[in-house]
Amino acid sequence: MKRIAVVCGLLAGIAAGVHAQMPVGATGSTTLAPLRVDPAVKSALGGVSAEQVQADIAKLVSFGTRSTLSSMDTELPQGQGILPAADWITSEFEAISKECGGCLEVKRDEFVQPASTDPRARVTRPTKLVNVYAILHGTGGDKAPWVLVTGHYDSRATDVMDGKLTSPGANDDASGVAVSLESARAMAWLTKAGVKLPGTMVFAAVAGEEQGLFGSAHLAKLAKSEGWPLKAVLNNDIVGGDTTPGETGQYKDVVRVFSESIPATATPGEQRMTLGLGAENDSPSRELARQIVELAPAYFKPATERPAALKGGMRSQLIRLVPPFHPVMILRRDRYLRGGDHTSFNAEGFPAVRFTEWRENFDHQHQTLRTENGVVYGDLLKFVDFAYVAKVAQLNALTMASLAAAPSEPQHVRVVTKELDNYSNLQWDASAFAPQGTTYEVVWRDTNENLWTHSQSAGAETHLTLDVSKDNVLFGVRAVSAAGDRSLAVPPVPERK
Numbered sequence: 001m002k003r004i005a006v007v008c009g010l011l012a013g014i015a016a017g018v019h020a021q022m023p024v025g026a027t028g029s030t031t032l033a034p035l036r037v038d039p040a041v042k043s044a045l046g047g048v049s050a051e052q053v054q055a056d057i058a059k060l061v062s063f064g065t066r067s068t069l070s071s072m073d074t075e076l077p078q079g080q081g082i083l084p085a086a087d088w089i090t091s092e093f094e095a096i097s098k099e100c101g102g103c104l105e106v107k108r109d110e111f112v113q114p115a116s117t118d119p120r121a122r123v124t125r126p127t128k129l130v131n132v133y134a135i136l137h138g139t140g141g142d143k144a145p146w147v148l149v150t151g152h153y154d155s156r157a158t159d160v161m162d163g164k165l166t167s168p169g170a171n172d173d174a175s176g177v178a179v180s181l182e183s184a185r186a187m188a189w190l191t192k193a194g195v196k197l198p199g200t201m202v203f204a205a206v207a208g209e210e211q212g213l214f215g216s217a218h219l220a221k222l223a224k225s226e227g228w229p230l231k232a233v234l235n236n237d238i239v240g241g242d243t244t245p246g247e248t249g250q251y252k253d254v255v256r257v258f259s260e261s262i263p264a265t266a267t268p269g270e271q272r273m274t275l276g277l278g279a280e281n282d283s284p285s286r287e288l289a290r291q292i293v294e295l296a297p298a299y300f301k302p303a304t305e306r307p308a309a310l311k312g313g314m315r316s317q318l319i320r321l322v323p324p325f326h327p328v329m330i331l332r333r334d335r336y337l338r339g340g341d342h343t344s345f346n347a348e349g350f351p352a353v354r355f356t357e358w359r360e361n362f363d364h365q366h367q368t369l370r371t372e373n374g375v376v377y378g379d380l381l382k383f384v385d386f387a388y389v390a391k392v393a394q395l396n397a398l399t400m401a402s403l404a405a406a407p408s409e410p411q412h413v414r415v416v417t418k419e420l421d422n423y424s425n426l427q428w429d430a431s432a433f434a435p436q437g438t439t440y441e442v443v444w445r446d447t448n449e450n451l452w453t454h455s456q457s458a459g460a461e462t463h464l465t466l467d468v469s470k471d472n473v474l475f476g477v478r479a480v481s482a483a484g485d486r487s488l489a490v491p492p493v494p495e496r497k
Contacts, residue, residue: 032443033455036484037298041401044190045299045394052185053178053393054386056092057240060085060174061381066155068211069163071128076164082207085153086130089205092181093134100188104134104203109222113214122160122211131219133204136187138404140198143433145231145408145487147400148202148223149183150216151176152209152237152341155379158368160210165368170381171240171357172365175389177205179236179355182393183400190401198435199404202228209237209341210366216341220348231488232288232403233352234396235342241388242361251358252388253325255395257292258342258354259285260333265349273493278447281331282474282491284351285342289329290451291488292353292399299398300325300391325391327355329450335360351488355392402486407479408433409487410440410462414495415470424470426492427463428477437482442466443489444473452476452489 060066063085070081090108097104109131113123132153138144155169168174184203208214216235223230242250261280262271274280301324334340334354342352361383369378408431416425426442442464443452457480458464476489 030456031454032452033441033457035295035298035402035486038401038405038483038485040190040193040195041398042299044186044193044401045397047189048182048186048390048394048397050386050390053182053389056178056181057170057174057384057386057389058381059088060153060177061168061170063088065157065163065165065167066153066169067157067163067165067167068129068154068208068214069123069127069161071130072125073163082154083128083130086132086207089132089153089177089181093132093184093203096181096184096188097134100192103188103191104136104184106132106134108132109219111218113208113211123214124161127211129207129215129218131204131206131215133202133219134184136184136191136201136203138198138200139196140433140435143229143408145199145403145406145433146202146228147199147232147234147403148204148230148345149180149234149236149396149400150204150206150219150341151178151180151235152207152215153177153205154207154210154215156210156366158366160366168369168379168381170379170384171238171242172379173209173237175238175240175384176236178389179239179393179396180205182390183397186393186397187400197401197404198433199406201400201404206341213339213341213344216344217347220344220350223345223350224348229408230345230350231408232399233342233345233350234355234399235340235345235352236355236392236396237340238356238360238365239389239392240383241357241385242359242364243383243385244361244364247359247361249359250361252385254358255325255327255392256330256356256358257289257327258330258332258334258340258356259283259289260343260346261286261331263349264343264346277494279474279491281450282476284488285346285353286329286331287476287488287490288351289353291403291486292395293327293329293451295398295402296326296395297324300395325395327395331450355396357388403488405483405485406481406487407431407435407438409490410477410479413477413490413492415475415492416497417470417494418497422467422469424466424468424475425463426466426475426477427495428490428492430462431479431487434479435481439480441478441480441486443476443478444468447472447474
């Protein structure tokens, strides 16, 4: 089975640096400037371990059931159920923090989800939920960007209301929790190595996803109430790279990145403007997905050999990135008839995306353990590709580090439309967090393209005029640190002066 031609062409174009032609008459334009490759970050990514991923997932599976409803069950064997799993995740974050000299602030967001009388309700009596998260505070103060990675640690069997049935949840979603833990380990190692980023990173594991996204909704509201300046939320849900024998449709060099178009919080007026400008693919969440896709080729290249063990306590089992691993933008908030924890953050106005393997195997999701007609049902450990999960973890950690190292986005970005002409006069206000050496970059692409294809630096100025028709392209403006780390792009809105 051949890879979808569009995906092949898109990714080959990125890797080769091949970009679309500019309109005739364009001047002063350049092809897209490459994103920075940070050697320290690359070293940290090399320490992400498939063996550690396997150990994390196996430990979560060992709790028997992680049904959210099991938190209220007093008849489960000792050490079984979702609350012991929460305690283990807490202890694991604390162990990671100890390794980096206490660099993580480990917290528990505990609450009681009220009972619902809705006929479709999945919580019918008051139920305790626990979200666990660890904060790696940055050095840039309260205006520097925050980035969050999460996976849900609850699981389910076919009957979502049975909290006693064994439900391993290896792929859905112990794999996502493993990504969060390994991302924390990679960034903690970076801190221990003396690299302290200005932005703050949060590593989370939430409960209640299978019962209605209750854990993520509570954490998202907490983030909003406490004023976390979240610029990116990375939700990992079903990133295990199914290993069912005979499965031919699963691609192990690809992970899907889902993102919403028009923001869930957009007002009717903002929706009309977005549609009128053709900017439905330039929402903050889409810009996040776009930047993830843009970042990957610089770091995920075929390795000619397995690198030697790194100094400073790095684990020696390093991941060899062959074949090159890459994300693919899926221009939907989520899959058909499905939802995920990123939508809880979207609902609070935060840019958020979902990572999911290329092809899900529904025999191993939401299934009670059994074998029928020779088919094994259930979300078992043996169906998880641990090296695949490790690559997803590397991609998450890379995204977090890049955004945490960057300035915040430029503000009040606009394109001046006073005159009918074929020029594009872009103006913006400085970023709220703009360390010394911050510059600005205008990026653009043809309206039928998904990724940025051209860029031009404005230096420290907050305006740039291009001989490019604003009617033919889509623009964005992003801030660039002195080292070359870029904020997410912000599309302009029209302004008449």
